[in-house]
Amino acid sequence: MSQQGYITTPPYSQGQPGMGGYPTGFGSATSQPHYGHYGGTGPLKPVSSPHGPSISVGHSPTSPPQFGQTSLQNGIYSPGNQMPSYAVSSPGSGQTPSFQFHGSHPQSMYQNTSPPAFTQQVIGQIGAMKISGYGSSQAPSQSDPSLSGPPLQPSFQGSQPQQRLPPISSPPTQGMSVAPAVPTATMPPGGAAPPPAGMNISHAGLNQGSVGYQQVPGQPPMAGYLQQQGGIYGGQQRGVQSNYPGTYPGAPATGAQLAGPQQKKLDPDSIPSPIQVIEEDKLRRSGQLFATNTRGQVPPLVTTKCVVQDQGNASPRFIRCTTYCFPSTADMAKQSQIPLAAVIKPFATLPANEAPVCVVSHRETGPIRCNRCKAYMCPLMQFIEGGRRYQCGFCSCVNEVPPFYFQHLDHMGRRLDQYDKPELSLGSYEFMATLDYCKNSKPPNPPAFIFMIDVSYSSIKIGCVKLICEELKTLLDKLPRADQAETSAIRVGFVTYNKVLHFYNLKSSLAQPQMLVVSDVGEMFVPLLDGFLVNVQESRNVINNLLDQIPEMFAETSESETVFAPVIQAGLEAMKAAECSGKLFIFQSSLPTAEAPGKLRNRDDRKLVNTDKEKVLFQSQSHFYETLAKDCVANSCCVDVFLFPNQFVDVSTMGVVPLATGGSLYKYNNFQIQPDGEHFLNDLRKDVQKSIGFDAIMRVRTNTGFRATEFLGSMYMNNTTDVELAAIDCDKAITVEFKHDDKLSEENGALIQCALLYTNVAGQRRLRIHNLALNCSSQHTDLYKSCETDALINFFAKSAYKAILNQPLKTVREILVNQTAHILACYRKNCASPSSAGQLILPEAMKLLPVYMNCLLKSYVLLGSPDIPTDERTFQRLQVTSMDVVGTQSFFYPRLVPIHKMDVNSEEIPAAVRCSEERLADGGIFLLANGINMFLWLGLNSPPELIQGIFNVPTFAHINTDLTSLPELDNPYSKKIRMIIDDIRSQSPYSMKLIILKQKEKSEGIFRQFLVEDKGIHGGASYVDFLCYVHKEIRQLLT
């Protein structure tokens, strides 16, 4: 028994009065609807949570964050830039949640009860499927025996022979007095922390390797910055830094740990490292061919570049799953609590070295489909009776093969033409659709793009009108087109607006565009049919003429009010009249306060944060927009909105239509041409040019035994099976959850077919099919071995971000934590070999679940800090909702690249380092990117040759941090870093504005929130503390 072990006394155990907590309603477990998604019917688990009663640490809710002075714009929230105050009015009654959830349970069911015995607990709770949530976050008392387990021996655990590692102890670090402390139950303020508890970690599984927890004597991870931060940030982070999870505002503070900075920390190097996992996967699989011929094959991580060859299953670029081996039974699924989900990105862009999706025509009969379940012909159909019939792999129905499709079988029962037909040999392909698949049995018209520009005073003043008009002159030549086509079939139209709308007649025969004004915005109509939507080539001159004139026409405007909903209605009416689908590009600078349908009022009420009413902030303020969104979807009108706000614009409401129509939302806070123009234009270019399908409907079919039950993404659903998409582009992913409705057989596996009917940019009706076969097993080991943590996080994020519309955030966070503990406890119980209870054992494929889950819990959306503007939270919520796995992976765990380590002679990007302050170095330059934000952080002692090479200035002091792009210099450093930035940007749908920061300057503070392994600026546990917390939860479940 090592005395140097780490005592598992969780530092998060107890609320501490007097720590400046938020007063608001965290602790009270009133009767609340429950996180619908997980709201099973079973009993609830009374596990304590790190996000419990309302105490926070050294952090006054009323004082604005000090770092807010920094001028940070475009996607990054900067409190200092916010308008000083927003008018606050209480949300109106009669609001309805934008989305319905099932499964409401009064929370009172789940009040604190003492933990049931193991059998009850595991069978009753885990068995109840999906954690039904926590009653109230009961903080275990300090004397809770479960919290102070005996020190434990570190050891390896798993299927392989156990190895034992002695705990490693490092020498005390400077400034921290830390001899291994004497175990003590009480901790006087400022006194010594409890002795380190023996907590060991094992990553069981294939490359099982575990590391004993290394103690680093009481060193807060960010010690190096202590002094500086003390000045800039006050005690706000420092106070929480060395503590425990649950530094969410209102979370339970721990008595002991808060009392003094000195405590034993786990050595971060001894706990699972995202970077290590990413790099090991790269080492193993990078550059290799991933052939999809094997059922249930786990693909390389999204961070590993490889070439995918479709050999019968859809590429992971199209579909990624939370596990590639489904549990055979619902019971087993309930026990493990691993969500069974697929993240589907039907139009994913394929790299040039992979074969494009083939198009198949089954002539006038249309695609061959199963008579019963309507699944499309695919490699999962079994041909029988000499090829005259086939048995459906999904529903087992035996179907006749149409005469034109007949083919003989070989001795293996395979059709002789199997490899000639994409639909018999590939996972992904397209069918030409027949008229039966078209609205009113008529071939669709080519889609339209309508550009709708706010020309109110503020929009003109910030210069974005001129910028947009100039850009469109060239951008219109780059509209998406069919593969072989020389020009785009997409027609374009233009509207400008403030309180009224101006339509333009751009008929090619006109010398000058004609303006038609509609001032009755209450009953929107389109004043012209002919000449509104035109072909770019034909009307080129008139269009250019218009784009030249718009900025001038409104240059002197004093109109400051705008409308918004009527703008969408106008676009919608134009598309209805032209009988086409398409997309609106709306450029709006302010809250639509003009008298009109959909008029909005300023209602940013951050007093609701951390109350049970917080969900109201995420709901739209006017039901009008839900109805409008429905109308848009019914008419295949997708809506993209570009916002240029300098104050609250109610993203929750203005985002409703984009979210439901498969559109995108962009936001440029305090837009200025100089730093932000290029960033916006890059976003606009990407957005206009991306490949896209319109008027789409998606259906996910499965074989008998399970089915799709929940869909999460930027879309609309009118019933429980059909996903309606006004449009879907190459970056949008829909996450689908599956549930058992019967037993699955190991022989048949779990089969998924996603069929997407859509109109392409040329106006052709197509069916895109993706098939994926997964394994099934009755062994937990198989299930856990086949999981993909990145996909799990995508699912958890989207489902949690949806749940907050109806549930208190606290409940949602607790459920996430609880489910994490359940998943890992079930592994421990069923898969790991017996070992000491003090050991934390993580499945190899899921060893990053705790760190990523903690990042999700700390995200702006779930954090619940009144310091964070509501618009920022909602904006992130909407962005994540449509993300694929690549997107969520980098969003929740940003990439931190040590630029000073780049090898200018290599194509490679240096391996990233972990997102923690302690990984930064004075002598280093680091690039951080999360798909939306990008920073270049410059250490005080950055190498002079790099400074010269990258910035062309002699010293650190000369670097101009106002730059938003790096100078294009002809030297290897400059070329290499720009190559790295371009490469990272190419992987995100957003262009990511580059922000340059110098170490120890005020602006550095904004960067800190992205160091996600550390304690959060606005709250949220460090990785180490969260891991300890989860471990404690697991132990509670197992005892």
Ligand SMILES: [Zn+2]
């Ligand atoms: Zn069938």
